[in-house]
Amino acid sequence: MPVLEIMAASHPANEAPYELIYWHVIPGRGEHIRLCFVEAGVPYSDTAFAEGGMDVLHAYISETNTGDELNPPPFAPPILKHGDLIISQTPNILQYLGPKLGLAANGGDDIFRVNALALTALDGFSNEVHNCHHPIAIDLYYEDQKEECLRRVKDWVKNRLPKYLGYFERVLAGKASKDGPWLYGGVLTWADLVLFQTLDGTTHFFRKAVAAARSSGKYDRVFQHYEAVKARPRIAEYLASDRRQKYSNYGIYRYYEELDVVPEE
Amino acid sequence: MPVLEIMAASHPANEAPYELIYWHVIPGRGEHIRLCFVEAGVPYSDTAFAEGGMDVLHAYISETNTGDELNPPPFAPPILKHGDLIISQTPNILQYLGPKLGLAANGGDDIFRVNALALTALDGFSNEVHNCHHPIAIDLYYEDQKEECLRRVKDWVKNRLPKYLGYFERVLAGKASKDGPWLYGGVLTWADLVLFQTLDGTTHFFRKAVAAARSSGKYDRVFQHYEAVKARPRIAEYLASDRRQKYSNYGIYRYYEELDVVPEE
Numbered sequence: 084m085p086v087l088e089i090m091a092a093s094h095p096a097n098e099a100p101y102e103l104i105y106w107h108v109i110p111g112r113g114e115h116i117r118l119c120f121v122e123a124g125v126p127y128s129d130t131a132f133a134e135g136g137m138d139v140l141h142a143y144i145s146e147t148n149t150g151d152e153l154n155p156p157p158f159a160p161p162i163l164k165h166g167d168l169i170i171s172q173t174p175n176i177l178q179y180l181g182p183k184l185g186l187a188a189n190g191g192d193d194i195f196r197v198n199a200l201a202l203t204a205l206d207g208f209s210n211e212v213h214n215c216h217h218p219i220a221i222d223l224y225y226e227d228q229k230e231e232c233l234r235r236v237k238d239w240v241k242n243r244l245p246k247y248l249g250y251f252e253r254v255l256a257g258k259a260s261k262d263g264p265w266l267y268g269g270v271l272t273w274a275d276l277v278l279f280q281t282l283d284g285t286t287h288f289f290r291k292a293v294a295a296a297r298s299s300g301k302y303d304r305v306f307q308h309y310e311a312v313k314a315r316p317r318i319a320e321y322l323a324s325d326r327r328q329k330y331s332n333y334g335i336y337r338y339y340e341e342l343d344v345v346p347e348e
Numbered sequence: 349m350p351v352l353e354i355m356a357a358s359h360p361a362n363e364a365p366y367e368l369i370y371w372h373v374i375p376g377r378g379e380h381i382r383l384c385f386v387e388a389g390v391p392y393s394d395t396a397f398a399e400g401g402m403d404v405l406h407a408y409i410s411e412t413n414t415g416d417e418l419n420p421p422p423f424a425p426p427i428l429k430h431g432d433l434i435i436s437q438t439p440n441i442l443q444y445l446g447p448k449l450g451l452a453a454n455g456g457d458d459i460f461r462v463n464a465l466a467l468t469a470l471d472g473f474s475n476e477v478h479n480c481h482h483p484i485a486i487d488l489y490y491e492d493q494k495e496e497c498l499r500r501v502k503d504w505v506k507n508r509l510p511k512y513l514g515y516f517e518r519v520l521a522g523k524a525s526k527d528g529p530w531l532y533g534g535v536l537t538w539a540d541l542v543l544f545q546t547l548d549g550t551t552h553f554f555r556k557a558v559a560a561a562r563s564s565g566k567y568d569r570v571f572q573h574y575e576a577v578k579a580r581p582r583i584a585e586y587l588a589s590d591r592r593q594k595y596s597n598y599g600i601y602r603y604y605e606e607l608d609v610v611p612e613e
Contacts, residue, residue: 179460220507238485242485257416
């Protein structure tokens with residue numbers, strides 16, 4: 084889609100197109116948002132696949148952008164434009180979209196219950212995996228902090244991976260999940276898509292540790308949940324398409340053979 | 349307040365008491381929530397100051413807690429109980445409270461604009477400061493990762509502190525702030541309280557680096573904003589009271605003399 088179309092004059096919010104502004108090449112944090120649109124079957128534009136898309140993105144996060152009358156400048160992608168609204172921060176965008184895409188359970192205060200689950204997956208689980216390849220500095224290359232990375236990942240797979248898997252196992256065992264397979268309220272919500280994507284990315288990063296967790300039998304509900312999301316017809320079709328970008332060592336979820344460790348006793 | 353009173357049978361949400369479940373001894377993430385109640389002049393209970401409060405907290409985060417019919421178990425404090433609703437994750441609790449406490453600008457989609465600012469301060473700025481004292485492992489003591497900490501803080505004050513201060517300076521300079529002193533819409537919102545608390549804690553951690561940033565003149569709007577929040581009558585009274593807990597080396601914002609570095613050229 085051409086840049087001008089992406090930047091088209093805004094429509095009233097209800098009929099406005101959904102415009103995702105995110106990096107190309109990596110699934111990254113944008114992928115959580117894409118999966119919501121995919122599951123809901125709702126169209127959206129995406130700078131990752133648009134000619135000139137990165138120019139649009141860079142204009143939003145430029146140090147000269149001070150926003151507009153209605154919207155502060157975004158700190159970083161992903162960014163969502165929907166009519167006059169321009170917002171950033173992944174969990175925030177997901178919470179805005181959840182009710183509009185029918186992914187917010189039974190409405191009302193459920194959005195806060197779902198958001199708590201999504202934030203635990205995103206700002207806990209996923210961000211900790213991300214920090215595994217740059218414990219010392221976000222702006223330094225992995226190659227400049229290799230030893231520290233190894234020390235960190237050994238701790239992470241031993242102490243933190245079981246903590247997150249155990250937590251979501253408990254959520255799925257709880258009464259509020261209504262006997263599953265979904266995390267909350269007996270219906271698929273955006274938190275399910277976030278947990279799926281987080282575990283999928285973590286499996287790319289820590290193949291051996293996740294395989295060991297799966298075969299331990301301690302987290303069967305979590306892995307059944309993962310498979311249930313993966314088998315949703317629109318999700319399955321999307322994952323098999325070339326719209327699903329591959330993980331790479333530019334993104335959140337990387338693969339370095341020497342960091343693919345198993346938990347030590 | 350006795351535990352039984354804290355745990356009292358739930359009321360209809362509108363007249364239900366606000367119950368904050370958080371650690372004692374440290375301001376921590378709970379402080380963002382406390383400042384909202386304080387600014388709004390709305391009463392709340394707080395396990396940090398309640399007899400038996402830590403028993404209540406530990407019951408919520410116990411590995412045997414699977415939640416109830418309506419609420420998944422919380423992953424970690426802070427937790428808010430309001431009538432039948434039990435939610436966790438700081439930005440989520442703030443977003444729930446914002447409109448109820450009159451801290452959500454002009455309503456409607458503004459809650460997502462405000463939430464993006466709050467998330468940038470919390471999940472970016474504040475969490476990165478927190479990670480400065482445990483780059484290798486959350487569960488390891490600072491003493492077991494001292495060298496890595498020093499390497500990390502040197503990078504952080506040089507590259508990340510200016511990035512966050514510069515971002516909020518831009519937000520305050522933008523049209524959506526309506527000429528300040530507040531971040532959004534010409535009114536004080538929960539994002540202002542979050543930025544204040546984050547900068548206050550960062551100043552405790554990095555005295556020299558924040559002092560250098562202040563005297564540089566590059567971030568005058570940010571430091572004026574900080575002073576404007578601090579001077580709000582209810583906030584000023586609270587900060588001077590013994591309800592305001594001191595920072596300590598058990599919390600997010602610590603002080604180690606050897607980590608109090610100035611940015612190197």
